[in-house]
Structures are given as C-alpha cells and as structure tokens.
Amino acid sequence: xxxxxxxxxxxxxxxxxxxxxxxxxxxxxxxxxxxxxxxxxxxxxxxxxxxxxxxxxxxxxxxxxxxxxxxxxxxxxxxxxxxxxxxxxxxxxxxxxxxxxxxxxxxxxxxxxxxxxxxxxxxxxxxxxxxxxxxxxxxxxxxxxxxxxxxxxxxxxxxxxxxxxxxxxxxxxxxxxxxxxxxxxxxxxxxxxxxxxxxxxxxxxxxxxxxxxxxxxx
Numbered sequence: 371x372x373x374x375x376x377x378x379x380x381x382x383x384x385x386x387x388x389x390x391x392x393x394x395x396x397x398x399x400x401x402x403x404x405x406x407x408x409x410x411x412x413x414x415x416x417x418x419x420x421x422x423x424x425x426x427x428x429x430x431x432x433x434x435x436x437x438x439x440x441x442x443x444x445x446x447x448x449x450x451x452x453x454x455x456x457x458x459x460x461x462x463x464x465x466x467x468x469x470x471x472x473x474x475x476x477x478x479x480x481x482x483x484x485x486x487x488x489x490x491x492x493x494x495x496x497x498x499x500x501x502x503x504x505x506x507x508x509x510x511x512x513x514x515x516x517x518x519x520x521x522x523x524x525x526x527x528x529x530x531x532x533x534x535x536x537x538x539x540x541x542x543x544x545x546x547x548x549x550x551x552x553x554x555x556x557x558x559x560x561x562x563x564x565x566x567x568x569x570x571x572x573x574x575x576x577x578x579x580x581x582x583x584x585x586x587x588x
Contacts, residue, residue, distance in 0.1 A: 389526055391517055402441050409437035447516030454509035456535050458500040470494040470585045471507045480551045481518030489547025494582050498538035521547055521566050529568035539571030542582055
C-alpha cells in the first residue's frame with residue numbers, strides 16, 4: 371500500500387508519484403552497451419518463458435533489437451546525456467506576444483504497462499528578452515517523452531524545463547494523447563483521449579487561455 375492506494379490502484383488509475391522520473395542512484399553505472407547486453411539476455415528469458423522458439427530466424431534477433439530500441443530510442447530520454455543542447459537568442463524582433471508551437475507529435479510509453487502513449491503537444495511562451503529556436507521546442511518534448519511516463523508528469527516536466535531555460539513563468543503546455551494501456555487492455559476504450567495542461571504566468575488568465583485556445587483551433 372502507498373497511502374490509501376495499492377500498487378495496482380496506482381498502475382490502473384495512471385497515477386504518478388512525483389515530478390521527477392523515478393530513477394535509482396546508480397542508474398548510469400553501466401554503459402549503454404552493458405545495459406543492452408543485459409536487457410537482451412533478460413528479454414530472451416521472457417520470450418523463452420512465453421514458449422517462443424528463439425532459434426527461429428524471425429525471432430532470434432528480437433532480444434537484441436528490443437535492447438537497442440529501449441536504450442537508443444524509446445527510452446533514450448532517461449539519460450541526461452541525451453538532453454538537447456539549447457541556445458538562446460536575443461529577442462531582437464521585440465516580439466512581445468505569445469509564440470505558439472502546436473501539434474508536436476510524440477510517442478511515449480506508459481510507465482505502468484510499458485505500452486505506447488501517442489499524442490500531440492502544444493507549447494506557448496512569451497519572451498522575457500530571450501527566444502529559443504523553434505525546433506528546440508520539439509526536441510524538449512521528445513526528450514521527456516522518450517522515457518516511461520505518466521501524462522501529467524510529462525506535461526509538468528516540459529513546462530518546468532521551459533521556464534528554467536527561458537527564465538520566465540509565462541509558459542503554457544497542453545498535451546492531448548491516446549493511451550494504449552486504456553485502448554488495448556483493461557477497459558479497452560479505443561475512442562477516449564486524455565488532455566493535460568500547464569498554464570504559468572500570464573497564461574494563467576482566462577483572456578490568455580482563450581487566446582491560446584483560439585490559435586490551437588486554427
């Protein structure tokens with residue numbers, strides 16, 4: 371039990387336990403290659419337990435492929451070394467209204483069942499004197515998405531990182547996503563979607579929220 375909830379309650383109800391992704395203190399003692407070797411061996415054992423024939427040409431390379439995918443791709447955001455390098459520029463255009471980057475497609479994985487979360491992120495900010503390259507907004511989303519996630523945490527991690535980089539509270543993040551742990555298992559609801567949001571600074575007003583929603587509908 372954790373408080374009033376069991377481990378299964380937390381997993382099935384998609385609850386998170388904090389802003390930071392839960393990581394062990396020794397998470398990076400092993401090199402990426404060492405991690406891939408261990409994951410490959412362990413995944414081969416899982417396949418064997420399920421009764422799959424690992425001598426089959428179609429399956430024999432699967433443990434290595436899964437290990438490489440986990441470390442180099444879908445969970446690469448766990449490693450701080452992969453955090454995107456962000457350069458700021460002076461706001462020489464003196465643009466003082468909101469900048470909106472919408473429909474940033476991302477693929478993540480539910481930390482409770484390790485099945486995909488597929489969605490779009492919308493980001494907005496008002497410059498405090500510095501601006502960020504537009505593509506870097508996409509890279510920030512991808513970095514935090516590429517780890518076992520809970521959507522609420524993903525939303526807040528993106529927002530807090532942008533606040534720190536841009537040195538402003540005037541940041542908004544909206545995420546609209548489909549969770550395969552809902553559509554492919556459990557309740558098996560294939561039509562629902564989940565929306566989370568973060569409104570900071572000037573965005574925490576009905577006027578700015580309405581303005582942002584107007585841009586997102588265009």
